[in-house]
Amino acid sequence: MKPLHLLALLFTAVPGLAHAALNIFACEPEWGALATELGGDAVRVYAATTAFQDPHRIEARPSLIAQMRRADLAVCTGAELEIGWLPILLRQSGNAAIQPGKPGYFEAARQVAMLDKPAVLDRAQGDVHAAGNPHIQTDPRNIARVAQALSARLIEIDPDHATLYRTRLADFNTRWNAAMARWQIQAAPLKGMNIVVQHQAFPYMENWLGLKRVAVLEPKPGVEPTLGHLAEVAAQLKAAPAKAVLRAAYQSARPAEWLANHAGLSVVVLPFTVGGSDRAQDLFGLFDDSLAQLLKAVQ
C-alpha cells in the first residue's frame, strides 16, 4: 500500500512550522487593523475579506481554509454575520486552537451592546440576525470596547508579549480617545440629519452621530432592492425628505444612484471598513473619511 506510506511520511515530515509571531485570522478588515494596532510586530495578521466584499456572502475558499489552519487566533464579528462561511473554515481547518469556546476564537460582537435585536425570528422578515445587527464597527466606541477585550485575549494566548500588548493598548487608547473627541466635534452638524440607507449597515453609526434613518432601500434585510420598493421609498421621501442615501463601499452602486436621481438627494459612499477608500487605510482613517463623506452631504 504505497500511497498510505506516502501519506504517513507527509504527516510526520511537515512539522508545526513554528513562527515567532502570533498568526491572527481576521474575518473582517477592521479587526485585522485593530489586531495590528494592538499586536504590532508580535502578530502576523491575515484579513480574510476586503472592504469590497459582502461579509455576509463569502465563499469558503480553499485559501481561507489554509489560513485558518495556521491561525493561533481567529478574530471575527460573530452575531451570525459569518454564518454562511466561517463554520466551514473552522471545521475543515483541523485546527483545534481556534474552535468556538477556545481562547483562540474571539467574537467582537460579544463585547458590545447589540442594537436591532429582532423580537420575532421569522425568515419572512429577511436575513435577520438573532443576536442583533452585526455591523458594530461603525461606532468608534465599539472599537474601543473590542480593543480592550482583544488585548486581554492576546495576553491570554501569548503571555510572553504581555508587556508589549499592554503598552500598545495604552498607546492606542490615548490616540483613540483623542480622535474620538475630535470626531465628536467635527460631527456636530450631522446631528439629527435624515438619511436613507441601502442596507441596515449603520445603526451603530446612526446611534453614535444622532443620524435619523427614515428609509431602507432593501425591502427586507439581505434582499436586493427592487424597482418597486425604490419607487415607494422615493414617494415616501416626498413627504419626509432626507439629506443623503448611505451605502457601503462593497454594495452595488445602482440602487442608491437610482434613488438619488429620482428623489434629489446625494449619495454618500462610506468605506464601511478599513480599505474601503483611499483614506481609510487604518481605523483612524476609516472614521476620518466616513465623517468627511457625511459632512459633504450637509453642506
Added chain:
Amino acid sequence: MLRPALMVAALAAALPAYADTDLDALRAEIQEMKTSYEARIQALESRLQAAESNTAVTLPAIATPQGETAQPARNAFNPEISFILQGGYAHLKDLPERHITGFLPDGTPEETTRGFSANESELVLSASIDPYFRGYLNAVLNDGSIGVEEAWFQTLALGRGLTLKGGRFRSGMGYQNEQHPHAWDFATNNLMYEALFGEGYGNDGLQLNWVAPTELFTELGAEIGRGANFPGTDRNQNGIGSYTLYGHVGGDVGNSHSWRGGVSYLSARATDRSGSFMDFADISVDTSFTGDSQTWLADFVWKWAPRGNASVNNFKFAAELFRREEDGSLNCTGGMCGAGSPGTYQTTQYGGYAQGVYQFMPRWRTGYRYDLLDPGSRDYGINNAYLPRSNYRPTRHALMVDYSPSEFSRLRLQYTKDRASEGQDENQWYVQYIYSLGSHGAHAF
C-alpha cells in the same frame, strides 16, 4: 427589565398557536407593551446621549469593563435543523428503462418520474456534541421510507490539521461527490456520477483528513469502510470493504479568482453485483459481476467574482474526469445467455463532464453542462458472443436558468438533450424548486 421583554418574546413565539379571535387581542396587547417599552428605551437613550455629550471628551466608553455581554446562543437552534423541500415538473419520453449504453447500471433504477412530483425531502440535523465532537445527520424522506444518507461524527479537537470522521458519510473524493442534490447546479445529476455511483459515493466507515500548514491549500485524505455501495457490494465479512485516497490543492489568484483541483482513487470489491445489459437480440439480460473495481478521479473548480464580491456577477467552472477499471467475472442469464453463461469481465472506461454557471445579475444564473462517456475497452470472455460491445459514446447537454429570490429559495428551468443510450435522442424539460427551511447552512466551496 428583562422579564417583560422575555414575556413579549414568549408571547410572540406562541402566537401562531392561538385561534384568530385571541390573536388580535394578543397583538394589541403586545403592541401596547412594545410601544410603552420603546418609549421608555427612547427616553433612556436620550438621557444617555445627553450624558455622553456632556462628558464626551473625558469619558470615552473604554472605562466600562464590558466583558462578554449576555447573548443568545450562537445559533437560534441547537441542534441546527434544516429541511429541504424539492420537487417540480419533468417532461420526459415514456421509456420503461434508461440505460447508459456500455456501462453496467448501479442497480437502482434511474429516476424517471414524468409530470409533477415532490421529490425526496431532506432533513438535516447537526450540532456540536461536546467540545471534542460534532454530529451530523442527513435523512431523506420518501413515501413510506426514510433513508439515512449521512450520519456521522467528526472530531473538533484533534488539531495539527487532522480531522477524523466516522459513521456513514459521503466520500471526500472528487468535487461534486459530497454535494447533495439540492446543492447541485443542475436539476439532474451529471452522467459521470450516474455511471460511477448512481448519485454519489457514500460509505460506512472512517475518514481521516489532513490539511497542511501551508499557504497553498493542501489536503490529503484516506477513507476505509464497509464498501457496500456501488461499484462494490455488501459482502458480509470482517475487515475493510473499500478504501479511498484523495488529495486536493487550491488557492486564490488575485482578489477575483479562486480554484481547487485534486485527484482521488477508490478501490472496491463486488460479489454478485447485479445489473443488466442488452444482448445482440436487444433483449435485456441480467448480469452478475464479481471482482475488483478501481476508479481514479480528477477534479478542478475555478470561481470568479469581481474583487471577490459575488453578489452581482460571478462565474463558476467545474470539470471532472474519471477512469474506471473493473476486473473479474460476469455471469449473464436470460436472452441469448440462456440459463447462465459465466465469462470474464475486464473493462477500462473513461468519461467526464464540464460545466459553467454564470450569475448575470443578482438572483439570476444560467449554466451549461456537457457530459461525455467513453465505453473504452471491454472484454467479456465467452460472453462476447452474446453481449454487444458498441463503441457508442453516451453524451448529454444540459442548459439551465435559475432564479433565487433569497439564499433560501431557488426556482430552476432546465433543458436536457439526452443521448445516454444508443438510438435514443431525447429532449427533456425540467422545472424545479428547492426550498431550504430552518437554520442557515453554510455551503462548501
